[in-house]
Amino acid sequence: MTIITTDTKSVTAPGTGRLLLAYLKRDKLALAAAIFLAIVVLAAILGPWLVGDAASRLGLRQRNLAPFSLGSGWIYVLGADTLGRPILARLIVGAQNTAGIAAAAVFASMLIGGTLGLVAGYSERWYSHLILRLADVVMSFPSLLLALIVLYTLGPSITNLVIVLAVTRMPIYLRTARAEVLELRERMFVSAARAMGAKPARIIVRHIAPLVLPTLVTISAIDFATVILSESALSFLGLGIQPPDFTWGAMVANGRGYLTTAWWIAFWPGLAIMLTTLSLNILSNWARTVADPQQRWRLQTLRKAAR
Amino acid sequence: MSNATNPILKVEGLTVDFLSDDEPVRAVDDVSFHVGHGETLVILGESGSGKSVSTSTVMDLIDCPPGDIVAGSCLFDGVELSDLSAQARRSINGRRIAMIFQDPLAYLNPVYTVGRQIKEVYESHGAGSGKDARAKTIELLRRVGIPEPENRVDFYPHQFSGGQRQRVMVAMAIALKPDILIADEPTTALDVSVQAQILDLLRDLQRETGMALIMITHDLEVASSMADRIIVMNGGKVVETGIAKEVFSNPQHAYTRRLISALPPGNAAEAPNKRSTAIASETLLKVEHLTKHYVLASGAFSGKRTFKAVDDISFEVRRGETLGIVGESGSGKSSVARMLLGLNAPSSGKAVFAGENIFEMNEKRLMAFRRKVQMVFQDPYGSMNPRMRVYSIISEPWAIHRDILSKNRWKARVAELLELVGLLPEHADRYPHQFSGGQRQRIAIARALASEPELIVCDEAVSALDVSIQAQVIDLLADLRTRLSLSYIFITHDLPIVRHFADRIMVMKDGRIVEEGQTSALFGAPRHEYTQSLLQAVPKPKWLTHAQ
Amino acid sequence: QDAAQEIRIVLPEQPANLEPCGTIITNVGQILSQNVVEPLTVIDPITGQPQPKLATEWTSVDPTTWRIKLREGVKFQDGTELNADAVAFSINRMIDGKITCSNMAKFGDAKLTVSPVDDLTVEIKSDRPEPIMPTLLSVVMIVSPKTPVDQAVNDPVGTGPFTLSTFSPQTVVLDAFDGYWGKKPEITKATYVWRPESSIRAAMVETGEADLTPSIAIQDASNPETDFAYLNSETTAIRIDTAEPPLDDPRVRKALNLAIDWEGLAQLFGDDVKRASQMVVSGINGHDEALEPWPYDPQEAKKLIEEARTAGVAVDTEIKLIGRNGIYPNGAEAMEAMMTMWQDAGLNVKLTMLDVADWLRYLQKPFPSERGPNLLQMMHDNNKGDAAFTVPIFYRSSGSYSTLADPAFDKEIDEALAATGEARTNNFKAIFGKARRQVAGDIPMFHMIGYTRVGTRLEWKPDITTNSEIPLANIAIKD
Amino acid sequence: MITYLGRRASHSILSVIGLLTLVFFLTRLTGDPSALYLPLDSTAEARAAFARLNGLDQPIHWQFLEYLRNLLHLDFGESLRQNRSAMQVALEAFPETLKLAAVAITLSTALAILVGSLAAARPGSMFDRVASLISLAGASAPDFWVAIVGILVFAVGLGLLPTSGTGSWAHWIMPSFVLMLRPFGLLVQVVRGTMLSALASPYIKTARAKGLPRHKIIFGHALRNSLLPVVTVAGDLATSLVNGAVVVESIFGWPGIGKLMIDSIIQRDFAVVQSTILVTATAIFILNIAIDLLYAVLDPRIRY
């Protein structure tokens, strides 16, 4: 997640990084979230190199090994999956594809949807209507059908998967951004900027976007989970990630049939998804506080005067 | 009259800080005052001296944190307010203590009709509901001089003019005839005649119910006409306090003396002025038959209703000239300004700026035009992006028009501009919500000056400033005019200021120009009866009227 | 009517329609077959031999003609009499091509003509010898002559012990038919609902919301009291595309068979699965009990691959392993495991999982051009008693799944198809033997096991036919 | 207003027609249905016959013209799978989905507004933290996971609720609960975020100065000003539910349009795909028009 810096850089450039760190320390929950995300990112980068082999080694005779059974070594603490592979190793290795796909899809949909929404909300020209009706069309278009069409016309690949996910998630950003713009553009400071001769692009980027962004980021943080889970639904069609590659979403889907007998197969990856989403949200709330000058005091030291 | 022994409100040693990572900002420093039944206490003081903060504290409106009440007590009717539960304080607010806020647009909820917002006061304190409350609301609006209150009651705040919104605030505050009314600059956007009406209303209320009035104003005439006692604040401290007449006739503190001396002498006609000396013959702006109809909220099935806010007006501004626009509140002054800036589309008419009709410019020409014309808005808070620091706000024109100033000089120039309008360079790091009303207005002026335009439209640009800072800003504007041959359209309710500063004056009423002429001619021999009434309505000191 | 005599059955899938000509489709057959509509013959689940149903006797007049004697006194649920005309009507409706008739597929491209001989006798002629006609007749569902001929229906009327009373997106309800010719079933009413999730179906039987559910997943079959395993006539396999190098080399194909840890893989499908050496299960005419499956021998596999490599076979070519999502429980896992094992053996195998429609392109001729060397996951279901439903499509060069092109083998197959009795059985056994030992054109995996959960209230056990029918008449209520 | 509605409606109709055209051609890129409808071992002849029977042997533009012509007679084609009118199939399933979606969205929006507002009223408080954690956990948990565990616990374990199916009110509890999780979690966050900004606005000070009770300040003034994004997000979530809640529908055996759509897509039952999309698209377009009108109601500064 990017931290929204409206203009902090211009004034407090030297200390911005340190300041943010201080703000992070003030919010213990956000700090924990940041640490967790850092671990996920590390796993994504180093995972395949660290435990890549273990993650793909078959162990048909220890399928569905229960978690915390110590006999098989630490890598099996979280149990084994339906092919007897250690879940811990798979979680670590899966982080890469999971985070990569979800981040790419969420970011792309937020960027494109948000931009189109800003334009559609600010402008009253023909293209703003066109954008909105296109969004309606995308919303009405079943994502599975889209996936199938992409699969048949473009073939399976991770890029295409990201495209499908991004396109289907786009309308929510578009419409939310637009709704906020509809109100914001009536505000006086927007008129003031126009009166100063600011071009629409500048008004949108400098004045409107910073106020719209927090909501979009909030949505995107939750969308992270949605995207991970719907990615695994698409792999059913052959568009999703294909074995031997896998994601947490695929792991969850894999354990679907085993909830009664081997809960851990779907539970751990589900938990990983949940914790990641949770962390992203906590961090996005934190960023929201940092970005809002009227809320920022919550993270400041607030040195009181002596009395 | 003054009931000093048993005041209804007694504030003692109030000290308020605003906290952040840096050193706390001390807004109010050991302030004490009191007010009794039927008494009027006027708080005078420099802009940013803590007037609003100290009165807001009484109403528990300062959020702590980031605010921090370091010390002080507020005794209301013998009860220490800070000891009361939140619930108990709530039931006092609105019913027994009411407040009129300084910046009416920001302080009105944009999504509710004003009627609803006033009605709510009745309803939440169990003083009427439904039809009954509505009838009372309409009556209130009528009393504060809103035209057609039966219809206007269902309008939203943005459909009112600045002065009308201020009157809505007044109406809301006096709805329940409170024991104490705190009026924070209640007449800054009102022309003299409406102002007189509002002041009369407040006086009537005081007579009727023995209401105590705490009035914050920068307007010495208003102060003198209302005050029983006066306190003067400067830099967060009370620097002088006393009976009104005493303070006016025999000011003690240096700041007070400076204030009083800025009061224009009785016959201002030949007082020194700041009118321009060199007006070119070149016409900069020529407005012809400008008209604006506002479309009023129309239900799905009723036809469109329109309201004619500006009705066929024509005027011109020459280079280096200051055109003052005065007129009744709601007469269409701001509407004209907004149209000239291309913010509202006119219903018909032309405005030719430097040979080109503003209303027919394409995007590109409009950009170039806007570089040359700047506006200071009537509601300064709303006109600044809440997420931007003052530095970014003031430097924005340079960011938009890259050729004005090279980036490495922005910082110095921002500091310079802040100082010119009487602020400190370190204010550049703050956000708009951390300023007082007058300070925001000055930031807005600094921003308008930043792009070095040819024409500045000032809509009540100095209305929230105390006399000393007002004088400083006017000097600054006058100086720029001579140096850069700037032109101004100066919209104000403040007759002494226009008289002092404008070369030509245009008087508006009901969307029309009722009179226009050179300043001295107009002030010397007003022809239209509205102009005459304006000039006569100058408030008289209370101690004089009282003596009769 | 008594609630105690009513049962609820929960199926995995909603039947898309109730056209009696589609009873070979599992979820249609499980509702209609033998309940609402009845065929002329039924297959004995143990011997695989046809037994009388609406036909009481059959004789082969000449190699292409069969004469069928019909049961007397049978009435359709709409009151019409069952007679030769009605049977002719049903068969003609099936073969006319005016509706899409899935059951017809069992007849291949045979051309049939039906002629009533007398009121209760019909003669069926085919354009080529059809020695297993009585077996084939088990897919001919006899419907009332009032059924529209040019339109598929959702309200079938047959001669079965139950009539269809409701078909909604949520349920199918069958009510007992009073005028049934045979023994009156104990059950008076059956309600069918559907839930795709196996664990939910199992739970429904557990809570008593339903009485019976076919095919639950192995991991849900956890209660020996209610859960019954049955060999479900399905055989899983991997087809090797023998036309594409390096798979055209028999050594590589054998290596593929040898490289799999079969015992380990069997873990995925439960303890009761049977390792398969051929594409039909025992009980099907032609199944060779003596045929040994490939063992697990990774050393041998590696050796064979090395041999092939030295012989100039491009064994490092990427081989596509094409799986189909949802083909059978744990199918995807199996593919993943097999891919890993083949990679361990030194083959460059890459897995792609496809959706049905896409997968079908690889399964059936014409195959996609430039398909490259590929292995295809598949499953074959022959519960019709005879290897004729298996051998030609897999091994004859004209077979729609076949990648082989061996005229000699074709000839053997043709002979087997035309043979009868002992000779037929032995011919098929020889074919399976050759396919396993010499050709190795496929990798038979397992004869699969189905699990059915039957509520404690019912007296019933699933068998090999359960995948295609659940005759309510066979279900008894315990008291 | 009327002109806006008129223009909006005409644009929407055009878009739906465009959508249908798109769907018509694109679905036909996804493979030939005949293989799916005939048994694996059927002959080439049988397949040709199938194509002929269902008009699939015609050139595609010809099929499209045929489709358009039939549309004019309100004939939306026959389902390949179900042997009956495709539109009838779609219209049978749609109300079921709509009912469930309406319940889930209304409840979750109402609850989220309550919880989100209260959380924003005391940011950083225990309530805020707990509400955020719970709502987010619900929103990011795999829905089938919650559904199946719910069934195992409440139906099998405790025997309180039916496992699945439709009928009594008890059948509604679990499906609507599962459907509510994501909207609830997302909306709590959106409400909380926008409310935080709204609560810092000057007009809140006015409300306090008026002596309004706390709940009126929060729900009357702040909430009303933050509803725009909330309504938008709720609307978007509603559309995604209208489009079908596949997991819930299939696990709970709810005969809705989501499962129907998926099945039809997988089975290439083109007429049903087109009909379901026509139905849901109409609903979605109407919903979006309603939401846009709601903007103007919620914020008087917005005018069309």
Ligand SMILES: Nc1ncnc2c1ncn2[C@@H]1O[C@H](COP(=O)(O)OP(=O)(O)OP(=O)(O)O)[C@@H](O)[C@H]1O
């Ligand atoms: N939220 C805040 N954070 C930091 N400083 C603040 C904040 N609010 C007000 N101040 C500072 O407190 C001081 C007093 O402000 P206050 O609004 O009381 O001034 P005022 O006397 O009402 O001035 P004016 O006449 O211009 O309205 C000012 O210097 C202002 O900059």
Ligand SMILES: Nc1ncnc2c1ncn2[C@@H]1O[C@H](COP(=O)(O)OP(=O)(O)OP(=O)(O)O)[C@@H](O)[C@H]1O
């Ligand atoms: N958006 C609007 N919709 C309807 N009426 C409006 C709108 N804006 C302004 N008006 C009306 O137009 C009239 C002129 O408004 P304007 O703001 O120009 O007055 P003004 O001369 O600036 O008054 P003031 O001195 O009080 O600020 C007022 O009666 C106001 O109620």
Ligand SMILES: [Mg+2]
């Ligand atoms: Mg103030």
Ligand SMILES: [Mg+2]
């Ligand atoms: Mg105005």
Ligand code: NI
């Ligand atoms: Ni004034």
